[in-house]
Amino acid sequence: LQNMVVVSSRTMKSILELQPAKDSYSNILSLLVKTFEDNHRNFELVYAICGLFANVSLSSKGKMMLSKLGAGPTLHKVMKNAKDADLAQTAINALSYLTSKNRRLKNMMVEDSIISTVVSILKSSTQSTTLAACFGLLKNLCEASESTAQLVGDSDVILIAMNTIQVYCEIPDIVASTFSFLRTVVTIENNQLHYLELAKKVL
Numbered sequence: 001l002q003n004m005v006v007v008s009s010r011t012m013k014s015i016l017e018l019q020p021a022k023d024s025y026s027n028i029l030s031l032l033v034k035t036f037e038d039n040h041r042n043f044e045l046v047y048a049i050c051g052l053f054a055n056v057s058l059s060s061k062g063k064m065m066l067s068k069l070g071a072g073p074t075l076h077k078v079m080k081n082a083k084d085a086d087l088a089q090t091a092i093n094a095l096s097y098l099t100s101k102n103r104r105l106k107n108m109m110v111e112d113s114i115i116s117t118v119v120s121i122l123k124s125s126t127q128s129t130t131l132a133a134c135f136g137l138l139k140n141l142c143e144a145s146e147s148t149a150q151l152v153g154d155s156d157v158i159l160i161a162m163n164t165i166q167v168y169c170e171i172p173d174i175v176a177s178t179f180s181f182l183r184t185v186v187t188i189e190n191n192q193l194h195y196l197e198l199a200k201k202v203l
Helices: 002-007 009-017 028-038 043-056 060-068 071-081 085-099 103-111 114-124 128-142 146-154 157-167 172-185 189-202
Strands: none
Touching: 028 043, 028 060, 028 071, 043 060, 043 071, 043 085, 060 071, 060 085, 071 085, 071 103, 071 114, 085 103, 085 114, 085 128, 103 114, 103 128, 103 146, 114 128, 114 146, 114 157, 128 146, 128 157, 128 172, 146 157, 146 172, 146 189, 157 172, 157 189
């Protein structure tokens, strides 16, 4: 199904236009969310559904439907529990697409402690693509409100971002993602002061 969505826009349209009957799980996306929740220890299944959620979230209608079905907290749970870097990254990417231009879901995920989860992944991961995905998600979340950007600024993320740029300076994708995050988070005055203080020590 994931491959079909990628190669055919008609498949996506068919998925989104299927209307649920009286049974709330008759819609295919509802079934996928329920399957996802009931089989969270099945690596291959969870990995495939995360990828499918990411593709469906590229559609505004798909994003809205998945949000209503509770896919956000479910993806966050995968991020917290994933022992495999590729699975964590796939869940992060899916959640990044899902929260894009969705202020309500962003705020809900912040309340669900998503920031501390991302910070934990940043501290433990050495995979450049996972780091880039984390900074992309954090940038997305910071755009929700100044309070969220301040919350991120109060964590260790600015220092982690600056160190990441130094360590991965020859990898364009991660440098671009990290600088994009920093541009967003330092729009807050207190974060600017924090950034300058760290810059003196790191650079």
